[in-house]
């Protein structure tokens with residue numbers, strides 16, 4: 001017999017609802033972050049977005065404000081000053097944060113002979129260190145939002161390049177994404193007791209500034225190799241982001257979910 005106290009609605013509208021939650025999406029000004037921020041804003045989440053370029057971040061928030069609630073807080077998350085400014089602005093405005101999407105990231109392509117040390121540091125700092133530091137510094141507002149039934153959600157954006165060795169030379173990027181996946185598992189175990197879950201999505205190719213050059217040159221090849229014969233669409237990213245943030249995703253913890261049409265298996 002099912003315990004009456006834990007009976008919950010399995011109506012799809014309730015099970016996948018994110019309405020009334022508050023989210024921060026880093027790198028929400030364009031690309032995958034904007035896809036996620038839009039999905040939340042359309043579905044009743046108050047969304048904060050952050051990125052370095054103030055004008056682009058403000059413009060994206062203004063655009064999303066036409067369909068929901070979105071606030072821009074520009075910050076460079078690769079610096080401790082930038083992270084501190086974002087954290088203090090979030091805490092000045094909100095007592096609780098239900099969803100943290102650690103999406104801001106960067107890549108650097110170069111041959112091994114020409115790979116600069118500063119590229120390694122830049123990629124590792126924004127892709128890995130900033131996720132850990134931001135999550136650490138937002139733990140209190142996340143913990144306040146989470147309940148045993150509906151935990152707060154940390155969603156890290158990894159990559160299929162962190163699962164398999166990529167075809168192109170981006171030496172710091174794929175190890176950084178493998179680190180994101182493992183940091184996700186570590187945090188999932190260590191902070192789940194704070195009424196939180198920590199998961200990662202590992203996207204395959206989606207249209208963005210980061211993939212502009214690659215898709216211009218290799219789109220057909222990628223689509224041919226991918227078992228689903230296409231690249232990702234905004235609705236693919238919206239689907240996984242909504243699922244992980246909704247009651248339907250409440251018991252998923254420490255997972256790394258490829259969103260790649262099966263490309264990482266080839």
Ligand SMILES: NC(=O)c1ccc[n+]([C@@H]2O[C@H](COP(=O)([O-])OP(=O)(O)OC[C@H]3O[C@@H](n4cnc5c(N)ncnc54)[C@H](OP(=O)(O)O)[C@@H]3O)[C@@H](O)[C@H]2O)c1
Pocket residue numbers: 026027028029030031032033050051052053054056075076077078103104105106126157158159160202203204205206207208209210211
């Ligand atoms: N697109 C894909 O196919 C794909 C596949 C796998 C994984 N990913 C991952 O998805 C995430 C988003 O990538 P994307 O493809 O959407 O790339 P993108 O179009 O280049 O977007 C990156 C976002 O991060 C922000 N950002 C970069 N450095 C930052 C910093 N130091 N501080 C704050 N914000 C910063 C950018 O804004 P500013 O420039 O204004 O700072 C932008 O909003 C990344 O983690 C990437 O590794 C993408």
